[in-house]
Amino acid sequence: MGFVDTLLYHARVEPERPAVVLVDRVVTYGMLARVLRAIEIRLAQAELAKGDVVGIRVGNPTRHLAMLIALQRSGLVSVALGDDVSVTAALPLKAIASERIEPPRPGVKQFLVTDDWFAGGADMATPRPPVFDDDDECCIMMSSGTTGRPKPVWLSPGVLEQWISQLTMSMAGGNFEIVMCGMSVAGAWGYAVALTALWGGKTLLLSDVARETLHMISLYRAEYLVCSGHQLRMLVECQNEHFVPCGSLRHIEVGGSLLTSELVATARAKLGGRIISEYGTTEAGQIARSPVDRLPAVEGAVGQVLPWATIEALDGAGRALPQGHEGILRLRSTAQGRWEDIGHRNASDAGERWFYPGDVGFVRPDGCLVITGRVGDLINIGGVKIAPDRIEQVLLAHPQVKDAGVTSFAGAGGLEEVRAAVVLREPVESEELIAFCAARLIDGTPRLIRTVDEIPRNVGGKIVRERVRDLLT
Template sequence: MRFTDLISYQALLEPSKPAIVAGGKIVTFGMLEHAVRSLSGRIHALGLQPGSLVGLSIEVPSRHVALSLALARCGLVSVPYASAATLSQLPPLALGLSDGGLVVGSAAINLVVTDEWFAPSEQPVPDVAIADDADCRVFMSSGTTGTPKPIFQSFGGMDAQAQVVANHHLLAGRVSRILCAMPLKSAWGYRSTIAALANGIAVYFAAGTADIPMTLAAYGCEYLICSVYQLQELVRLQSETMIPLPSLAAVCTGGSLVPAELVRSAQSLLCSRIILIYGSSEVGHSALEVAGMHPWQDGATGFVTPWTEMEAIAEDGRVLPRGETGELRVRSFAQARFGGQPAPDGELPWFYPGDRGSISPDGRLTISGRTVDILNIGGTKLSSERIEHALKRHPMVIDAGVMGVADRQGLTEVRAAVTVRGAVAEAELRSFVATSFPVAAPQMIKIVAAIPRGDTGKILREELRALLN
């Protein structure tokens, strides 16, 4: 059964139950279903061929979800608008839909979605036969090391991802209200939202990280999904405001290294159950664990899931034994189409997420850092993320970004950009890092207004490099 059918079924069972809540407005499952039926009729009447790409520049979460579901029912491919640079990598868009803000300029047809679109329509609801391998959604990679690349999710893959993510939701316990802090145009945010709705769980959205505590408290949300950076910001906010969050039962985070001290702070200020996720837009969630259930291991990100194959390989391509560190590669039955490495006929291609790590004999994944972010400092290899975490432990540092830059002799020079909450000397910060990593104290530390980050909180490395050169 399609994920769209599952959401329709929830509307049939409990039409008055909240489905999406954002900006103080509640959209029930019944309201969502009526909107999807109306929108799918209007869109189908445009005469677009199944498989056509449709750009979406819709900021209101309920409308974004409704339009995405309507496009899926018409056999069309939704493409959340990111930038002109990312659209240039795609075939021409047949249609661009916006809410009056940013217009998707490369589309053959551009339409502004108004309130009238969501009113009852006389247009017949389409009944389109859709193959499992037909494209359904285009996600963009994080773009941390350059221009984001398109990732095509099929209908069958989306059905499978909805089930996979729903299994992860179960780790939070019996919840009925999820706050998703990840944007809908991200793979994690969209898959989490679809999985929740398909299982009758209401999804709440905050206006920004600063709005998360009030949203959690006001609506009694039991489960929070957020990036590591968002969790860091939330912990900082809670340490200052201490808003009571009695309903919050679990927090799920991932996307980068999770420091042990962040987990401990989150358990103290938010809730005791912190779920760690490792995954990617291309393959989905590949490993997870509940923090504290096993002895803490620096860089631990979870146990490889049963539906995922993961290996660490050496520089010459050899598969390394369990426990040895190398470049990771991963594949899953639910993965999206990303143009990975060639594979024998009948096999899925491997995806190389750009991380180094090891897999223990019992299947626990430990990340040592991003391949491109591993710094070789006088023979010592160290992830730039670990230096960033060391900087952020200083009481005056709010955020930090670290890169290795080759000096005139070709040796790696560690440079850092930081945002601070008051006056602090560069020498003090350098000395502070040296207590943890003597060989990795940054030779240059630049105070900036903000660290360049993408929608999911990951540092945009090329923009950071421009700041530090």
Template structure:
């Protein structure tokens, strides 16, 4: 089945039913299909090379979604950029960009800026077919185990499997739904396509979280997917404003394990029915846990889905007995086999048909996965993974900074804080430096910058992270 077959069906079977509520209004399934066809006709006029992916950098999430579907209609692979306009993964050649603003990384490529006419109904165009079932359809960015952005390639069959299997056990949730996870992520992409295929009403959130919370209350959102970072901010807003969400019946936490203290606050203030989701871009949803398990078992990642495989192995990739601690590796029907673009030296996270997410854990005889920490030192701040070296290298690019290091600080009541330490012998405005980092790194920027006299290192120049944490406090 083509990805758009479900939209064609819903546009005929339930043509007048609402498909999406968004900041600019609402569209039925028939109207959504008409917008996709209109955008497809505009894309066809520009004659994009179907052998090269098109990067979509559009601030409006509804228009970004429509353009993604329109590119699928035209058999052109796509990549959705983040709302912070971070560059795409290294080494992937893009044929063009559809963007509402220019960014430095787009230099030398064709950049097309759509207007309202792109989405206005017009003459229908016949759908084009991809050259083969294995043709590239979608690129998603994943930090994997390195914290550096990597391009993950998906064909239509892999996308379908990543939606079909979770839907079989109700893991995609119910209507009406909202996800705060962006379309550029694997979860955000699968969530939106999955609910479209099931004919569920989706509510696309406004950019500001407080506005999204008001939309949830006005339109009666029942199912919400959010990261620990989102939920931490939502708690602060809800508690200060006295907000409640009486229609919210199910809340899914995705991205990383949430601290128990925060989990208790979420269940008390936002929604008592909470599910934790463990997954990755490379293999999709792997396991999930109800709120009671999350509350009772520290580090609980969830019960492994019946169609997936999880093993705990030693450093030589030999499977360990149930209950033993070791490296986590996962397999799913929708697992990818390789990355596109520039290979990352030493990255062996995809090998022998398995994905190694870089987690340490144990698996109980009942199939419950419990996480114990990270194999490396990649910072995972509420699902945002970043290499400390990337942050340090960015800081060293600013004038006056002599040395720099980055690390994560685990906090009892909110997601891990990204902290950076700098050495400088001249006055420096740390607030301005933080702003500069955010412009370069987006969500991967440090939350806090601290000045120190010296970065502790060993004789090989490696940062002594534990000692640095003690100095910073």
């Protein structure tokens, strides 16, 4: 029985059970099944063929999720359209379903998605044989963009079901009823969490706004929270301003950035629950994971490599290094999609589908993955290489710095210099911040610090350094 049929089973057995909850509305399993039926009727009238790629731009996360599921049930390949048109221009789009009028694209049909697309009638969608086989490509997720421009990753029903199975195992064996997800369902991680929750008949709470998230956790008694490191920091800040009891939380799964011991300690005190570090990619799913209290006291430790994943560190010539030696990482798993060749393959790949996430690190003899930096982000200060996130953590330790993004520029004589963008709680002179960093860093003190309204981040909460560079040019 496939994922969608399992969802429809829950709709028949417990139609009034909340399936997806936003801050201002609740969608039950029965309502979701009726909405799927309404969307499928629309799609059947669209004169599209199996395997056609349909871009969607629907802001409401519940509607977006319903569109993704209905497209797969109808044999159509879905892709969430971002604001960067150039990224998706090369995709073989056959149609765009959007809440707004899109700029015309030759050969691409357009459907204006209005409220009546989601006005479910009395009939629910019913189980039926899947249109896609397990190995067919049924959806496209855009990568995070941390290895360059975001790229399309094609996923099959078989891969999605492996994600669900693996997440169910790793997320406390599914031993919870209500999960709060701060990740966008337009991104791979948020989508995987949503599918896992609905497959298990759970209640899925969705919000990427810290204050809303806290109130929803408290009101609905959420037991499991999934968020990025940046979101966790914003939740802690909101708790410092106005405390909301979150005693129901048992697990907090965090990914997208390295966790400092200070943030972990504060989050435990302000939110409760066991904090879990997670490392994964759009291309290959979950790769490493561990409760932070089981991580070794090593900077950059992110978790035990999961049994379905393989990671190797390579030297500059592309040769695999012995375990415990730092190098450029490559990885693969039993649940990975198809992506374009981005020029990182080498002769030692021997036709195997390795993915190069752009990270530098190593796997310890005990199986723990340690990330020491990113290939393209490491800043070379007179021969000393330093990761920008280390400098960001120092800036975030200043009481007036709410968020920070660091990058490098070519300085005088061709030497790299560090620059930083910061979001401030209260005004503070850049000279004070530079002196604050100089007192705590041997290398990497920023030469320039500029105040901005927001640090650019992707749907996974990771800093988009190309856009940070634009802010500091």
